[in-house]
Amino acid sequence: xxxxxxxxxxxxxxxxxxxxxxxxxxxxxxxxxxxxxxxxxxxxxxxxxxxxxxxxxxxxxxxxxxxxxxxxxxxxxxxxxxxxxxxxxxxxxxxxxxxxxxxxxxxxxxxxxxxxxxxxxxxxxxxxxxxxxxxxxxxxxxxxxxxxxxxxxxxxxxxxxxxxxxxxxxxxxxxxxxxxxxxxxxxxxxxxxxxxxxxxxxxxxxxxxxxxxxxxxxxxxxxxxxxxxxxxxxxxxxxxxxxxxxxxxxxxxxxxxxxxxxxxxxxxxxxxxxxxxxxxxxxxxxxxxxxxxxxxxxxxxxxxxxxxxxxxxxxxxxxxxxxxxxxxxxxxxxxxxxxxxxxxxxxxxxxxxxxxxxxxxxxxxxxxxxxxxxxxxxxxxxxxxxxxxxxxxxxxxxxxxxxxxxxxxxxxxxxxxxxxxxxxxxxx
Amino acid sequence: xxxxxxxxxxxxxxxxxxxxxxxxxxxxxxxxxxxxxxxxxxxxxxxxxxxxxxxxxxxxxxxxxxxxxxxxxxxxxxxxxxxxxxxxxxxxxxxxxxxxxxxxxxxxxxxxxxxxxxxxxxxxxxxxxxxxxxxxxxxxxxxxxxxxxxxxxxxxxxxx
Ligand code: FES
Ligand SMILES: [Fe+2]
Numbered sequence: 001x002x003x004x005x006x007x008x009x010x011x012x013x014x015x016x017x018x019x020x021x022x023x024x025x026x027x028x029x030x031x032x033x034x035x036x037x038x039x040x041x042x043x044x045x046x047x048x049x050x051x052x053x054x055x056x057x058x059x060x061x062x063x064x065x066x067x068x069x070x071x072x073x074x075x076x077x078x079x080x081x082x083x084x085x086x087x088x089x090x091x092x093x094x095x096x097x098x099x100x101x102x103x104x105x106x107x108x109x110x111x112x113x114x115x116x117x118x119x120x121x122x123x124x125x126x127x128x129x130x131x132x133x134x135x136x137x138x139x140x141x142x143x144x145x146x147x148x149x150x151x152x153x154x155x156x157x158x159x160x161x162x163x164x165x166x167x168x169x170x171x172x173x174x175x176x177x178x179x180x181x182x183x184x185x186x187x188x189x190x191x192x193x194x195x196x197x198x199x200x201x202x203x204x205x206x207x208x209x210x211x212x213x214x215x216x217x218x219x220x221x222x223x224x225x226x227x228x229x230x231x232x233x234x235x236x237x238x239x240x241x242x243x244x245x246x247x248x249x250x251x252x253x254x255x256x257x258x259x260x261x262x263x264x265x266x267x268x269x270x271x272x273x274x275x276x277x278x279x280x281x282x283x284x285x286x287x288x289x290x291x292x293x294x295x296x297x298x299x300x301x302x303x304x305x306x307x308x309x310x311x312x313x314x315x316x317x318x319x320x321x322x323x324x325x326x327x328x329x330x331x332x333x334x335x336x337x338x339x340x341x342x343x344x345x346x347x348x349x350x351x352x353x354x355x356x357x358x359x360x361x362x363x364x365x366x367x368x369x370x371x372x373x374x375x376x377x378x379x380x381x382x383x384x385x386x387x388x389x390x391x392x393x394x395x396x397x398x399x400x401x402x403x404x405x406x407x408x409x410x411x412x413x414x415x416x417x418x419x420x421x422x423x424x425x426x427x428x
Numbered sequence: 429x430x431x432x433x434x435x436x437x438x439x440x441x442x443x444x445x446x447x448x449x450x451x452x453x454x455x456x457x458x459x460x461x462x463x464x465x466x467x468x469x470x471x472x473x474x475x476x477x478x479x480x481x482x483x484x485x486x487x488x489x490x491x492x493x494x495x496x497x498x499x500x501x502x503x504x505x506x507x508x509x510x511x512x513x514x515x516x517x518x519x520x521x522x523x524x525x526x527x528x529x530x531x532x533x534x535x536x537x538x539x540x541x542x543x544x545x546x547x548x549x550x551x552x553x554x555x556x557x558x559x560x561x562x563x564x565x566x567x568x569x570x571x572x573x574x575x576x577x578x579x580x581x582x583x584x585x586x587x588x
Contacts, residue, residue, distance in 0.1 A: 213570070345443050348448045358587075
């Protein structure tokens with residue numbers, strides 16, 4: 001359980017909140033690069049950390065992320081015309097460039113300098129991998145760009161999707177840290193999902209339904225390891241890294257691409273789940289890509305033209321009681337992503353953590369909350385840069401490995417959990 | 429026939445913020461009995477400090493030798509087996525290899541009784557390899573390295 005004030009501290013990310021200030025130390029995904037496919041394309045409304053912004057790509061290919069609302073009389077610039085190196089408000093024609101600078105006010109004399117004094121709040125928007133990243137913090141403190149392996153491998157080796165999740169970011173993130181739910185909620189998928197099935201590790205998974213857990217502190221976050229019996233005298237370890245504030249990776253299975261998530265608060269009751277799949281040393285196959293597009297693995301099938309899953313709150317996630325009975329899906333909801341989303345959304349927009357009854361196997365979650373809280377307070381009180389800002393902390397990987405009983409997992413996976421360009425993932 | 433969601437009982441409505449205020453509000457029972465055992469001298473100091481906080485039914489001990497007897501914070505010595513009666517969780521705290529033997533004894537006693545066991549390894553620079561090896565087969569969850577604060581936090585989270 002958490003006290004009400006700690007729950008509020010961790011779940012509120014708007015401007016001026018302590019967790020909001022913490023998030024504003026990091027580069028975060030603002031949107032997928034595919035959302036702004038070409039110069040002068042339609043602008044996109046972006047809400048992030050409870051700030052309403054507008055993303056656009058100008059005639060010269062520059063990306064901008066500016067205040068959504070016109071400085072003149074507050075009209076949404078989403079209705080504007082993206083043309084000739086700027087976005088022009090549809091109401092009275094004021095025009096802004098990607099830095100938020102007003103460059104034209106048609107009603108004012110052309111020679112005057114009225115518009116020089118009009119500037120909208122703007123944030124950097126930079127393409128790294130398939131993602132357009134932004135940084136909402138103090139420009140003087142802007143850290144180096146993200147180094148996560150999935151955005152640094154060649155294009156043909158990586159794929160990212162996203163989906164809207166209708167709940168607070170923290171309960172969604174906690175699902176990524178909570179390794180103990182996989183044995184239940186996702187049990188049906190190990191055999192059937194084309195992006196999961198057919199690995200030796202799956203047999204160990206199914207052969208030992210009561211894993212042991214070890215949680216280890218790292219510079220950037222945590223390593224959460226689940227241990228199961230393998231062959232005589234050996235353990236099968238699945239190791240999930242968490243990089244603060246909201247990056248996790250699922251341990252690999254066989255030679256399947258490796259996947260993970262980044263959760264980004266939209267506001268306190270909604271978040272974006274960015275989901276990636278990549279292979280460190282080979283291109284994704286056409287088969288793999290088509291399965292990812294179709295919502296297999298940890299991806300979701302979205303309503304065409306949107307990032308809202310087909311199976312959502314409004315249709316009870318297309319719950320299928322017959323499939324639940326047959327055991328194809330433990331919860332009767334199809335697909336790993338929606339299995340998670342449905343349960344996490346069912347907790348309510350912001351779960352009341354004063355009412356929880358945690359157990360020892362929730363230690364990963366307990367520790368993650370503590371690290372977030374401490375980092376937010378250290379930042380507020382002493383200006384300490386939080387873990388996960390330094391790109392060195394991004395160079396992590398998940399791992400699946402078989403080790404002899406006597407070998408501590410930290411030692412056994414020391415190399416495997418570091419992203420090494422050109423070296424394949426450690427997997428079973 | 430496949431039923432489709434309608435109004436009042438659909439997820440869209442049931443999981444809304446407005447509905448959250450109708451949740452049943454009954455005090456949650458604390459954990460029945462939690463045992464916290466310091467396996468060596470350094471851990472004992474940490475466990476003693478945490479023991480001073482306000483707990484429901486948690487009890488705190490230190491242990492020496494083989495681990496068949498526990499020492500309460502008030503100094504009384506009690507047999508391990510008596511103290512495990514009706515317990516729902518045991519937390520073992522280690523800072524060095526000195527308590528490895530006791531860890532194995534207590535861990536095994538908890539495993540036989542189906543008592544959830546957690547291990548916290550406070551790092552102090554001393555070698556903890558043997559303590560880890562002794563804890564690993566029995567501790568359903570191990571936190572390495574842990575801080576004193578983690579102990580308090582784990583106990584609070586499980587309502588000890
Ligand atoms: S409101 Fe935008 S130009 Fe007038
Ligand atoms: Fe999940």
